[in-house]
Amino acid sequence: MDVLNVEYMLGLVPVLLGYLPLTLQLAGVGMVLALILACLFAVVRVLRIPVLNQLTIVFISFFRGTPLLVQLFLFYYGLPQLVSALTVIDGVTATIMGLTMHFSAYMAESIRAAIVGVDRSQTEAALSIGMTNGQLMRRIVLPQATRVALPTLMNYFIDMIKATSLAFTLGVTELMGATQKEAAGSFLYFEAFIVAAIMYWIVVEMLSKLQHYLEIRLNKAYSR
Amino acid sequence: MKTLLIHSLIIVSMMVSAPALAQGDPLRVGMSGQYFPFTFVEQDTLKGFEVDVMNAIGKEMGREIQYQTANFSGLFGMLESGRIDTVANQITITEERQKAYIFSEPYVYDGAQVVTKEGNTEVEGVEDLKGKTVAVNLGSNFEALLRELPYADQINIKTYESNLERDTALGRVDAFVMDRVSASQIIKEKPLPLELAGPTFSQITNAYPFRDTDAGRALRDEVNAALTALRDNGTLASISEKWFGTDITQP
Numbered sequence: 001m002d003v004l005n006v007e008y009m010l011g012l013v014p015v016l017l018g019y020l021p022l023t024l025q026l027a028g029v030g031m032v033l034a035l036i037l038a039c040l041f042a043v044v045r046v047l048r049i050p051v052l053n054q055l056t057i058v059f060i061s062f063f064r065g066t067p068l069l070v071q072l073f074l075f076y077y078g079l080p081q082l083v084s085a086l087t088v089i090d091g092v093t094a095t096i097m098g099l100t101m102h103f104s105a106y107m108a109e110s111i112r113a114a115i116v117g118v119d120r121s122q123t124e125a126a127l128s129i130g131m132t133n134g135q136l137m138r139r140i141v142l143p144q145a146t147r148v149a150l151p152t153l154m155n156y157f158i159d160m161i162k163a164t165s166l167a168f169t170l171g172v173t174e175l176m177g178a179t180q181k182e183a184a185g186s187f188l189y190f191e192a193f194i195v196a197a198i199m200y201w202i203v204v205e206m207l208s209k210l211q212h213y214l215e216i217r218l219n220k221a222y223s224r
Numbered sequence: 225m226k227t228l229l230i231h232s233l234i235i236v237s238m239m240v241s242a243p244a245l246a247q248g249d250p251l252r253v254g255m256s257g258q259y260f261p262f263t264f265v266e267q268d269t270l271k272g273f274e275v276d277v278m279n280a281i282g283k284e285m286g287r288e289i290q291y292q293t294a295n296f297s298g299l300f301g302m303l304e305s306g307r308i309d310t311v312a313n314q315i316t317i318t319e320e321r322q323k324a325y326i327f328s329e330p331y332v333y334d335g336a337q338v339v340t341k342e343g344n345t346e347v348e349g350v351e352d353l354k355g356k357t358v359a360v361n362l363g364s365n366f367e368a369l370l371r372e373l374p375y376a377d378q379i380n381i382k383t384y385e386s387n388l389e390r391d392t393a394l395g396r397v398d399a400f401v402m403d404r405v406s407a408s409q410i411i412k413e414k415p416l417p418l419e420l421a422g423p424t425f426s427q428i429t430n431a432y433p434f435r436d437t438d439a440g441r442a443l444r445d446e447v448n449a450a451l452t453a454l455r456d457n458g459t460l461a462s463i464s465e466k467w468f469g470t471d472i473t474q475p
Binding site for chain 1: 254256257258259260264265266267268271292293294295298301302304305306307386387389390410414415416
């Protein structure tokens with residue numbers, strides 16, 4: 001058993017930190033887009049809008065039913081084979097596309113569940129005092145649904161941050177890609193990957209704190 | 225709506241014409257960055273024999289070199305889809321690859337080498353691989369070389385994206401097959417208990433692959449001219465001496 005090369009690990013920290021912004025950018029942009037898409041899907045599903053509802057069901061089924069890595073390869077290597085102009089999809093774009101579609105499929109279902117979960121009496125009460133459908137959604141249903149959906153949505157965000165580590169397979173040097181290359185150059189695998197692991201861990205830990213804070217805020221109306 | 229129209233026009237025009245690399249455009253080069261000492265990363269700096277040779281070629285051609293790193297198995301996909309112009313990763317010229325790509329003049333002559341964990345007395349050459357588990361890089365020529373052996377069906381070939389040296393040192397596989405020069409260099413410079421097993425068993429000739437298009441052919445000719453110049457003025461030999469202590473750029 002070799003001795004742990006602590007000096008090498010410390011030297012690696014600033015190097016790998018330089019790639020953390022790209023990792024966060026991939027997950028951040030992916031999360032915002034996925035949320036928007038997921039909300040649209042959820043509304044389509046709840047309101048059972050004809051045609052769109054069926055399309056959404058197929059979309060969700062496909063992107064939930066196939067591995068993210070397969071989807072990334074399809075977007076990045078596969079599509080340009082069919083239409084050569086799609087080479088404009090670079091690794092970062094393909095990663096964000098993959099993350100967005102993959103996670104929106106999951107998130108749509110948990111948002112839908114949260115909306116459906118709001119007690120029917122709430123809707124009836126709102127309508128009985130003359131609220132429009134829009135007001136009903138904005139003021140009554142969505143605020144309550146958000147509270148229910150938040151923990152699972154944060155879960156998906158955390159998962160998405162870690163899923164960005166697949167981007168190196170598309171030539172995107174993010175945190176994992178940079179670590180892999182450094183490890184291959186030094187052959188000090190444990191040192192390199194434990195530094196990367198701790199970085200992911202710290203980021204996720206900070207998010208958990210944020211989740212906790214948001215949950216307390218959203219629960220204010222329910223606690224006494 | 226207007227921007228959408230412009231975007232689709234741009235996309236259509238790109239489909240119609242794939243223009244040759246203009247004067248002064250950078251040459252986009254793909255490499256794994258995980259093949260010591262050909263291409264590797266140390267403290268965020270991409271280094272190695274391939275990088276030095278490519279930089280010299282770029283200087284000779286008057287073009288900037290743009291490096292794109294990705295796992296080895298993805299490099300040909302990036303070449304195929306036009307995201308890079310060539311691959312600098314010890315690409316061996318094979319019949320199979322010649323069907324799909326055109327190659328520059330060779331710039332490295334090397335041999336396939338079996339490498340085992342230090343002290344392994346069972347495997348002392350390629351003929352001992354029968355019944356053994358052998359690691360190779362996914363999509364590499366070494367995998368094809370193993371499959372050509374008459375007793376290939378008795379070899380358990382395991383393909384790796386990277387890190388097969390470590391797995392051999394750990395004893396997870398009996399051996400790995402790689403080129404002789406980098407294997408010797410790893411054994412010499414890195415803290416892994418490995419040893420060469422027997423002599424090389426196949427000569428390999430490495431060059432730069434290009435897409436088989438007008439633009440690709442023009443680029444290949446440009447690179448060939450640069451390679452000839454670098455060979456004649458001794459640059460290739462001195463880069464090789466620097467990394468390997470021997471000239472691997474001559475047959």
